[in-house]
Amino acid sequence: MPRKPVARDAVLDAFESLLIEVGERAATLDAVARKAGVSKGGLLYHFPNKEALIAVLLDRLEGLAKADADAMASASEGAAAYFIRSSVWADTPLDRVIVAATRLAEVAHEETRRRFAAIQQRWLDEIAADVGPGLARAVLYMGDGLYFNAMLSVGPAPEGGAAADVEELLAALERLRR
Template sequence: MMGAMPRKPVARGAVLDAFESLLIEVGERAATLDAVAARAGVSKGGLLYHFPNKEALIGVLLDRLDEYAEADAQAMAAAAEGAAAYFIKSSVWADTPLDRAIVAATRLAEVAHEETRRRFAHIQQRWLDEIARDVGPGLAKAVLYMGDGLYFNAMLSIGPAASPAETAADVESLLAALVRLRG
């Protein structure tokens, strides 16, 4: 077979991005390997070369989530305004890679995917530890719930989506509450 060129490996990242997008848009059940391959523009064989099954794809997606969340926790720990204020300010939907990974993984948690739930618990504990270093363990959960409330309200966008000005006002209101909680 003279002149046959080896097939170029499919970009794993494109497959992973396609899986993440499908999870966000249509949920876990509809994010089939066939749908992922079609979205990524690769053959099913090309997809299977990198990810032998859906569980392998999920595992790499969760590793990506862990990586983004750890970078966020490190930024939180280093934030000049403190971890608690950083957490509240960053708890608005901004379509960041971390935001997308969280929503995609939420789709897996919805179908009781145990490894996803375990990873979320670990990430939440990591954030809670950083916030507790800043405001103490007594206030840490209150701050976590403030940020989570902002985030999930924005993510679900129940009713008309809040304007950027309304969202900024909500953030400022929570930061003012944080100052009062700190005493």
């Protein structure tokens, strides 16, 4: 399979960064080209409009989320524990594309919302297969809360940091399983 052109990847990475940094409205084609270090014509060669950029960004989101759900499904510790452990903001490619796509969802981009719903349902299904449907949503909310708080945390982390929070949530999960 031929490798995607470097300029195309640079443009998509620039679009993702701009969404994170300044939001959907400021992530114009001109701003994306400037940040990617390509001409606007070079950008348009790969992405004829902003909707094409969004479509490929959402494909990136879907691919990374699928890989994550596959890892969750095969995790030796179980899907629920995997989900909680992996719910700490780590500036991974998945973290970055989630935040970028969230900026699209904020402006009611329907395809983004549809894809997020499908991804969340896959995660929920994997967790439910591990802990049952009654506990699955609680685990999902534990992980989402951990992710949100880790992402927004400012200043020094508390003693033990997010690792201590993860261990507390895993202990709570074990109590709930009983």
